[in-house]
Amino acid sequence: MQVGILGGGRWGQALARVVMAAGHQPLIAWKDVKPPHLFPSSNKPPEVSERCELLLVAASGSLVRQAIRLAAPGPHNRVVVAGRGVEPGTGTWLTEVVLQESDVLRVGALAGPAPVEEILQGGLCAGVVASPFKEVQDLTTEALHCSRYRVYHSHDLLGVQIASAAVPVIASLLSITSGLRGAGTGLNALVLTRALSETSRLVEAMGGAPETLYGLAGLGDLLAVKEQDRYRVPRGERPPDGPVALAQALLRLAAEHHVEMPLTEGLEAFHRGVDPLEVVGALMARKAQPERR
Amino acid sequence: MSAHSATGMFTEAPPEAVAAEMERRVRRFLAELTEEALASILEEAHYLERKRVELHPEPEVEPLLDALAEALLKRDREAREAAALALTRRWAEEIHGAFSTSVYRFATRVLPTGVAGLIVPSPRRLRDWRPPSLEGALQVDGDFPFLQELAREATLILAPTHVSNMDSPLIGLALYQAGLPPFRYGAGLNLFSNPVMSFFMSRLGAYTVDRTKSSRLYKQVLKEYSVRLLTTRQHSLFFPGGTRSRSGGLERDVKKGLLGTGLTAWQENLEANRPQGEIYVVPMTLTYTLVLEAETLIRDHLAEAGKQRFIISDDEFARPSKVFSFARRLLELDGGVVARLGEPLDLFGNKVARSRHERGEQASHRMGFVTDRGGKVVRDPQRDRVYTERLSRALTAAYPGLTTVTSNHLVARVAWRALEEREGTTDPFRLVRTPAWRRVVSREELITRLRAAMGVAEEGAAAHRWHTRLPSTAEEALSEALTAFRRFHHSRALADKGNVLRIDNPNLCYYYQNRLQHLGV
Known part of the structure; x- marks a missing residue:
């Protein structure tokens, strides 16, 4: 099977490597930077959509829309987004971006x-x-x-x-x-468990499965990024825009679905410049709750 | 617009041919099942049918069930399939009923006038006599020329919200007024017990659905029947809500069983390369000033959760005289019923293009959703369920935009909101139990609230979020609503008590206001 990969960056190359290891042929669609010769590639994204039924989108959240516009996938394509949950700025789910920008219906993450x-x-x-x-699911697994x-x-x-956006x-x-x-x-243990818990409440309120948060997309990914020390916020500095934009998108959903997310609100407060000690103090002063609500 | 301008009248095959095709379809369905799935589906059918005939004896069914039981014990696939076919043959005959194309053609020409004659009040003097018409009483809106064009070139599925048992005959009349051909529809077997309703229904294209039969096998026979209708260019009507809205609110979730037969039929059309094989779905709503069964429906809705009856057989429809007296009173009201046909959708929930050329492009494009790269249709029931889910979301999203805000619904909404605020709760179970002396609102307060709500309603209508049919002042709207509430029900949703208005029947007030939950007032 030939598998299209939209995005020639390191993540796109990593996926191409996995596709090869699984015994298939990757075809990377790229625009500005040509990936190494090791990977078959094309700078004509629509050709990749035409040739490959399955397209993996390996672009960062802000570039998914552009990647889909360039590749113009059609009804026969299955498009799986391998990015973080929502589009920064609009707060739109990345799979929704695919639906908005193309005639594809069969999407996944x-x-x-x-x-x-x-x-x-x-x-x-x-x-x-x-x-x-x-x-x-079957095609991507294969x-x-x-x-x-x-x-x-x-x-x-x-x-x-949601799990992927919350990480x-x-x-x-x-x-x-x-x-x-x-x-x-x-x-640390308190923040980790309660943040997962509040996010799982949001997932449940929206009709998803709360246990998803404790699987690879949530806890699994979180352990990996902590090990790699990604999303580190230097002491005394405010959190960067990326995670804050994701927090804001989650808070919008939480408001719509009447779910309390005090820790996610906390990140937004840090971003606004509220003293972290003050935020933590307010969180610790909240009234006692049952562990599962 | 005259019905003569539209084609799309169908010709039904002779009963033997229908029976043969149904048998072929069911045979194919059974043959595709694994040994285990076949046993499971037949065991379930046997068990549920036995239970059913215990309650409603059917001597002719007993031997068929005996044969099925024997075949199940034998573990002989051929015998099992044969016994299942004998049972399903009986069901298929019952579903198809005594349908006759010639009677149908005649009935669709004369019945609209006949129905109008029955339910429009007779003139007091002979010289006032005019051919009966429902114009004014039944207001029908929609893009008729476009829908007529689609009815000629494709098969349509009409997907209306379901409020009352009067829906089907009124939809029949609305389609006639819109210049559209009649649609086939499934009607509950219980409705055929009312001789008047039965007469109209069977002649206007109804087929029989027995909701006491709950086995998967029976549902499959129904689905096969629906696919057969759609692949033979017979426009069909499904109530996606499955049953009448108990709360009075718009459908938020729809049943996908029959709706999903659209995709199956379309794929069969593609495989057989049938001309005019496209199938489109038209959302529709009916807004009633008064609903005959309101009291029974809302009582059922408020009954303890989970104990709602799916089939109500002892409601106001059990008495034909009551149906006609109600219909007369309802249709004396100008705009007593508003029927609105929405923008047609394809089976994936996308809007259908108005230009013929663009529609052609859309059609060839959407084939990609179900075919492989060689253009061959790939069957995948799981995929189709997700597509149908998408269609059902598009339908429920379309309904609020097709509603009409009328005085009585809005007045009920405003009075109910006042009660909610006064009592400090939105829990309907508590509110309907509020003592009568607390269910009052001053006329002044109600008028002020109503004025604000009318502002919101008109703003929303200007933004195409819904439609309104409201007088220019709040005072007129209140008077219109009070007249309507006085008109039929035993007790009133809202009654005029001088300086105050009292919610006499909180169930009814709650029922009528539920229709406008999407309004945000």
Whole structure:
């Protein structure tokens, strides 16, 4: 099978490597930077859409719309977005961006730990593909599942996308709170578990499966980014725009679905310049709650 | 617009041919099942049918069930399929009923005038006599020329919201007024027990659906029947909500079983390369000033959760005289019923283009959703369920835009909101139990609230979010609503008590206001 990959960056190359390991032929569509010769590629994205039924979108959230416009996939394509949940700025789900910009209906999301350099060097890893379409799950599994990369599948597209969007938010929160004077492992554990818990409540309120948060797309990815020290917020600095934009998108959904997300609100407060100690103090002063609501 | 301008009248095959085709379809369905799935579906059918005939004895069915039980014990696939076919043959005959194309053609020409004659009040003096017409009483809106064009070149599925048992005959009349051909539709077997309704329904294209038969096998026979209709260019009407809205609110979730037969039929058309094989879905709403069954429906809605009856057989429809007296009173009201046909959608929930050329492009494009690269149709029921889910979302999104805000719904909404605020709760179960002396609102307060709500309603209508049929002042709207509420029900949703208005029947007030939940007032 020939598998199209939209985006020639390191993540696109890592996916191409996995496709090859699974015994298939990748075809990377690129625009500005040609990927190394090791990977078959084309600078004519529509040709890639024409030749490959399955397209994996390996562009960053802000570039997914442009990638889809360039590749112009059609009704016969299945498009799986391997990016982080929502489009910054608009807060639109990346799979929704695909639906808006093309005639494709069969979409999915690939999420989970993505240690790009490790994968490129042949390291072992796993991901989860989520789609309401069984055939999209099957096709993606066939394209990527191999001895180096395990693919799990799920119907919970919504849960996987929310989990994937929440990971940078939770990682940034952990980075800020662990840097606070007097903070220790206890606070880290509190932030980690309660942030996952509040996000799982959002997933449930929107009709997804809360346990998705504790799978590869949520907890799995979070462990990987913490190990890699990604989304680190230097002490005394405000969190960067990326995770904050994701937090804002999650908070909009939370308001629509009447879900409280005090920790995610906390990241937004740090961004506005509120003293982290003050934010943590307010969170600790909240009234006692049952563990599962 | 005259019905003569539209074609799309169908010719039904003779009963033997229908029976043969149904048998072929069911045979194919059974043959595709694994041994395990076949056993499971037949065991379920046997069990549920046995239980059903215990309650409603059917001596002719007993031997068929005995044969099925014997075949199930034998573990012989051929015997099992034969026993299943004998049972489904009986069901198919019942579903198809005594349909006759010639009677149907005659009935569709004369019945609209006949129905109008029955339900429009008779003139007091002979010289006032005019041919009966429902113009004014039944207002029908929509892009008729476009829909007529689609009815000629494709098969249409009409997907209306379901409010009352009067929906089907009124939709029949609305289609006639819109210059559209009649549609086939499934009507509950319980409705055929009313002789008057039965007369109209069977002659206007109804087929029989027995909702006491709940086995997967029966549902499959129904679906096969629906696919057969759609692949033979017979326009069909499905109520996607499945049953009448108990709360009075718009459908937010729809049943996908029959709706999904559209995709199956379309793929069969593609495989057989049938001309005029496209199938489009037309959302529709009916807005009633008064609903005959309102009291029964809302009582059922408010009954303990989970104990709602799917089939109500003892409601106001059980008495034909009541149906006609109600219909007369309803249709004396100018605009007593508003029927609105929306923009047609394809089976994936996308809007159908107005230009013929663009429609052609859309059609060749959408084939890609179900074919492989060689253009061959790939069957995938799971994929089709997701597509139908998408269509159902598009339908439920279209309904609010097709509603009409009328005085009585808006007045009920405003009075209910006042009660909610006064009692500090939105819980309907508590509110309907509020003592009568607390269910009052001053006329002044109601008029002020109504004025604001009318502003919101008109703004929304200007933004094409819904439609309105409201007088120019709040006072007139209140008077219109009070007249309507006085008209039929035993007790009133809202009654005039001088300086105050009282919610006499909180169930009814709650029912009528539910229609406008999407309004945000």
